[in-house]
Amino acid sequence: MNNHHVYEKLNNITSEQNVMVNEPLKNHTYTRLGGRADLLVTPETYEQVMGIVKIANEEGVPFTLLGNGSNLIVKDGGIRGIVMNLNKLNEIKTDGTKVIAQSGARIIDTSREALKQNLTGLEFACGIPGSVGGALYMNAGAYGGEIKDCLESAIVIDRNGDLLTLNADELDLEYRRSNIPDKGYIVLEGTFALKEGNYEEIKAVMDDLTFKRESKQPLEYPSCGSVFKRPPGYFAGKLIQDSGLQGTQIGGAQVSLKHAGFIVNKDNATAEEYIRLIRHVQTTVKDKFGVSLEREVRIIGEDLE
Numbered sequence: 300m301n302n303h304h305v306y307e308k309l310n311n312i313t314s315e316q317n318v319m320v321n322e323p324l325k326n327h328t329y330t331r332l333g334g335r336a337d338l339l340v341t342p343e344t345y346e347q348v349m350g351i352v353k354i355a356n357e358e359g360v361p362f363t364l365l366g367n368g369s370n371l372i373v374k375d376g377g378i379r380g381i382v383m384n385l386n387k388l389n390e391i392k393t394d395g396t397k398v399i400a401q402s403g404a405r406i407i408d409t410s411r412e413a414l415k416q417n418l419t420g421l422e423f424a425c426g427i428p429g430s431v432g433g434a435l436y437m438n439a440g441a442y443g444g445e446i447k448d449c450l451e452s453a454i455v456i457d458r459n460g461d462l463l464t465l466n467a468d469e470l471d472l473e474y475r476r477s478n479i480p481d482k483g484y485i486v487l488e489g490t491f492a493l494k495e496g497n498y499e500e501i502k503a504v505m506d507d508l509t510f511k512r513e514s515k516q517p518l519e520y521p522s523c524g525s526v527f528k529r530p531p532g533y534f535a536g537k538l539i540q541d542s543g544l545q546g547t548q549i550g551g552a553q554v555s556l557k558h559a560g561f562i563v564n565k566d567n568a569t570a571e572e573y574i575r576l577i578r579h580v581q582t583t584v585k586d587k588f589g590v591s592l593e594r595e596v597r598i599i600g601e602d603l604e
C-alpha cells in the first residue's frame with residue numbers, strides 16, 4: 300500500500316488533525332497494549348465515513364473499525380491499512396421517550412442522558428465502557444439487561460456503501476453477538492425506545508450497579524472486561540477460580556485476583572503474553588472440567604515479525 304497516497308486522500312475528505320500516521324493503538328484500547336495503526340482516521344460526519352469506506356475500497360486497502368477499544372486485543376504488530384474510529388460522531392439527543400445516539404457516543408453517556416430525561420430502560424448500561432456502535436455489535440449487556448431489550452432501530456452503512464435504517468430485529472441480536480460482522484455493517488446511529496420513569500428510582504438503580512461493578516471488578520488495572528462468554532450452565536469466572544488459575548501470570552498479564560473472569564494488564568504486558576494467558580486458561584479449564592470457554596473479546600491485527 301502506498302500510505303502517503305492514501306493519507307493524502309483521507310486528508311482531502313477529513314482534515315489533517317483527523318488522520319494519524321503510525322498511531323500506537325495502545326492509546327486507544329482499554330488493555331493499553333497492541334501495536335500501531337498505519338493510518339487512524341476519525342471522521343466528523345457521516346459523509347466523511349462514507350468517503351473513507353470508498354477510499355479503502357478503491358485503493359484496496361485493509362479497513363478496520365475501532366470503537367472504544369474496550370472489547371479488543373490488538374496484536375503487537377498492529378493493524379495495516381486504515382483504522383477508523385467514530386469517537387467524534389458522539390451526539391446524543393432525545394425525542395419524547397426515545398434516545399438517539401451516534402455510534403461514537405459512549406453507551407455510559409447515553410444511559411446518563413436517559414437518566415437526565417427521566418427515562419428508564421438503559422440503567423444496565425451505566426458501567427459498560429463501550430461506544431454505542433460497539434455495544435450494538437456485541438449486544439452488550441449487564442445485570443439482566445442487554446441492548447436487545449431497548450434498541451428500536453439503527454442507521455448503518457452496508458458493504459455497498461448504502462445508508463440503511465434497520466429495525467432492531469434485523470440485527471439478529473443474541474447473547475453477546477449480532478449479525479453486524481457477517482453483514483459488514485458500520486453502525487452510525489442507534490435509537491433506544493425507553494419508558495418514562497422516576498429520576499430518583501433510575502438513579503438508585505444506576506448507583507447500585509456502579510457500586511456492584513466497582514466492588515467486584517479490577518477497575519484499577521487495564522483490561523478488556525470479561526474475557527470469555529458465559530458457557531451454558533456455568534459461569535466462566537467460577538470455572539477459572541475453581542481451576543486455581545487466579546493470580547496466574549504470563550509476563551505482565553495476570554488472571555485477576557479480584558474477578559477470575561478478567562485478565563488484567565498488570566505490568567506492561569504485550570499482546571502476545573495476554574493471548575498466551577487466555578489460551579492457558581482455556582486449556583486448563585477444558586482439562587479440569589471439560590468445558591470450552593469461548594472468547595468474548597476480539598483479537599485483531601498482526602503478530603510482530
Ligand SMILES: Cc1cc2nc3c(=O)[nH]c(=O)nc-3n(C[C@H](O)[C@H](O)[C@H](O)COP(=O)(O)OP(=O)(O)OC[C@H]3O[C@@H](n4cnc5c(N)ncnc54)[C@H](O)[C@@H]3O)c2cc1C
Nearest residue numbers: 366367368369370429430432433434439440441486523524
Ligand atoms: C472494565 C470493563 C467492563 C466491561 N463490562 C462489560 C459488561 O458489563 N457487559 C458487556 O457486554 N461488555 C462489557 N465490557 C466489554 C465492552 O465494553 C463491550 O463489549 C462494548 O460493547 C464494546 O464496545 P467498544 O466500542 O469498546 O467496541 P470495540 O472493543 O472497539 O470493538 C468491538 C467490536 O465492535 C466493532 N465496532 C465498534 N464500533 C462499531 C460500529 N460503529 N459499527 C460496527 N462495528 C463496530 C469493532 O469493529 C469490533 O469488532 C467491558 C469491558 C471492560 C474493559
